[in-house]
Amino acid sequence: MGIYKKLGWFFKQEKKAYITGIVFLFFVALIQLVPPRIIGIIVDEVSEGTLTSATLIKWLSFLIAAATASYLFRYIWRVNIWGTSAKLERILRTRLFNHFTEMDNSFFQKYRTGDLMAHATNDLTAVRNVAGGGILTLADSIITGGTTIIAMTLVVDWRLTLIALVPLPLLAVASRVLGSKLHERFRGAQAAFSDMNDKAQESISGMKVIKTFGQEDEDVDEFRSKTHQVVKENKKVYKIDSLFDPTITFIMGISYVLTIIMGGIYIRSGSISIGELVSFINYIAMLVWPMFAIGRLFNILERGSASYDRVERLLLEKSKIVEKPSALTKAIRGDIHYSIEKFSYPKSDVVALKEIHFELKRGQTLGVVGKTGAGKTSIFRLLLREYDRYHGHILYGNEDIRDYTLDALLQHIGYVPQDQFLFSTSIKENIRFSDPYLPQKEVEKAAELTAIHSDIMEMPNGYDTVVGERGVSLSGGQKQRISIARALIIRPELLILDDALSAVDAKTEEKILSALKKERSEQTTIIAAHRISSVMHADEIIVIDNGAIVERGSHADLLLQNGWYKEMFDSQQLERKIEGGAD
Structure with missing residues (x-):
């Protein structure tokens, strides 16, 4: 019954509705006492030969x-x-979804997407059943059982009632033992369902990769093993659950036997009539539901309790990114002073960044280059406040970014990550995601800046073309350009392109960068790239290796240093010449 205590806040909030429902349940229970008694009266009148048509x-x-x-x-x-x-399910689902939107990266690294989906669907349904079927079963079993026993005592015979009820304490003992085992096994079933859900989500999202590598059969086998485990764990649940009904039937059967034996004795002694025995047997039949309900109630409560605990664990998780009580609400503006002595990801001993220092004047462009895994994205993650625990500081307009509210900071930063995410809606809605009511003219302007407008106009439905889940119907370059257009819509004070031009050709890249330089002459831009051509016109370029700056300066300065930057530039120039010769 602990689950009802946990949900006490909701029952208190909705007490009027529940009191009304329980009162009318009581009325139904009283009305149900009438038919057995009427049947008994008719049986007596038939046996006595006094029944008339009018009666x-x-x-x-x-x-x-x-x-x-x-x-x-x-x-x-x-x-x-x-x-x-249903209101409870809506409240919890809304609360859980809002909680997801407030959590930081560490939370989503800790929990798999499939698990979170299972919590938000299967678990909440189980909790709703506690507030619906659970309340009904509890109240109805008490009311129906109580009123029926009272009717058996007052209308028929109290001695026969006591005899009929003798086996019932066995039911309470059996329900308690089976209920505790059910709770334990249901946890295993829920965990198996989460694993299967996560596998399904992962496979559907990665279907292109699965097909490319011809791993369909292997993936089906793995999914089959997950579903087999779900069935296996649920069988354990049902083995316990299925014991409730036979146990109740056996105990009620004992009650029927005792009633018929003693009822026959009382009829022979004249203590009760045949009609009263018929009414009594009907009342015992009415007790079957409350007895079955007890078994069902334990099932509902144990499932609901396990699910509520799982949801509560999620809601108790706290984001490590916390706004200060007096956080700045003004929009970020000014120069960037980036000074990080040391940063490591949570639960990792590896230093991701060390001695990263640079200054970026408002309106300037910074280029960040380096081999894969060097630490380029880590620099941006700190700027975006995905992590707040590091040695050093990042100042924006002479204010530490940790002193700003998240809205004041993030609503003025346009970030285009390496892995672009497009929603399964139209191109227009994807571009104006941050401002759903933005005029078509502004949408097209952003598309023209990113050299995607002409591509869109060649599509069957233009800007109303639906891109499919994660932009599946678009090429890599088209997805990148739409993502950049979406970032430009907010007119960001800071634009971060994290290798966001890797899938476009050199000519298109140059067109986009020229347009951005002209359009954003008064705003700050940071570009991370593998292609030197993406950053060669930046005011300053830093080369990252193993989380540290190993080279810095303008394009011309870096070429004179004869380091990694010049090596990569020469290599890429050679590749372009070879490709040009091949053409």
Whole structure:
């Protein structure tokens, strides 16, 4: 019953609806006592030969009236109990989704996407069942069981009632033992479902790669093993769950046997009539549901409790990126002073950045180059406040970026990562993602700056062309250019292109960079790239290796240093000549 204590805040909030539902459940329980008694009366009148047509019509009218009232009252309690439980699911789902949007990178590294999806769907459904089916089952079993036992005692015979109830304590013991085992096994079933969900999400997202490498059969086999594990774990759940009904049936069977034996004795002694025994047996039949409900209740509560604990664990996770109480709300503006002595990723002893120092005047462009894994993206992650724990400081306009609110900082930084993400909607909606009501003219202007406008106009539906999930229908270069256009829409004070031109040809790259230099002469730009041509016109270029700056200066300065930069420049120039000769 601990789950009800955990959900106490919700039941208190919706107490009016639940009280209304339970009151009408009580009315239904009272009405259900009428038919067995009427049947008993009719049986007695038949046995005594006193039943007339008028009497039969009268009792049948009572039965119809009871059925009508029961129908109406059932509708009312269903609306109040089931309808209110849907509110709980909505509240928790909204709370969980908002929580996801507030968490930092560490959170999403810790939890897999499939796990988070399982928590937001399967687990919340189980919690909703506690507030719906759980409340119904608990209240209905108590009300129906209680009123039925009272009717058995008052209408028929208290001695026969006690005898019929003798086996029932065994039910409480069996339910407790089975319920504890059910809770443990359901945790395993939920974990297996999360694994399967994560595998499905990963396979669907990576289907292109799977097909390219011809790994369809292997991937199907792996998914089959995941589903097999889900079935295996759920079988363990159902083996326990399936014991509830036979246990209840056996115990109720004992009750029936005792009732028939003792009922026959009481009829022979004249203590009760045949009609009263018939009514009593019908009342015992009514007790079957409350007894079954107890087993069902344990199932619902154990599933709901395990699921709620899993969701609560997620909600208790705290982002390591925390805004100060008096954080600056003004928009970032001015020069950048980047001074990092040392930075390591959480739970890693490897130093990702060390002695990274540079200054960038407003309106200037910084180029960042280096081999893969050198630390270029790590520099940007600190600028974007994906991580706040490092030795050193990053100043924007003479203010530490950790002193700004996240909105003041991030809403004025346009970031285009290496792995572009496009939503499965139209090109227009992707470009104006940060401003859904932006006029078409502004959308096209951003597209022209990134040399994608002509490509879009050649598509069947122009800017209304749907790109598919993650932009599956577009080429790599088209996705990159649309992503850059999306970043430009906010007119960012700082634009970061993290190897965002790698998939476009040299001519298109030069066109885009020239347009950006002209358009953003008063804003700051940082470009990370593998191609030297992407950064050669920057005001300053830094070469990163093993998380440290090993070379710096203008393009001309770096060529004179005869280091890695010149080696890469010469190598790429040679490649271009070879490619030109091949053409």
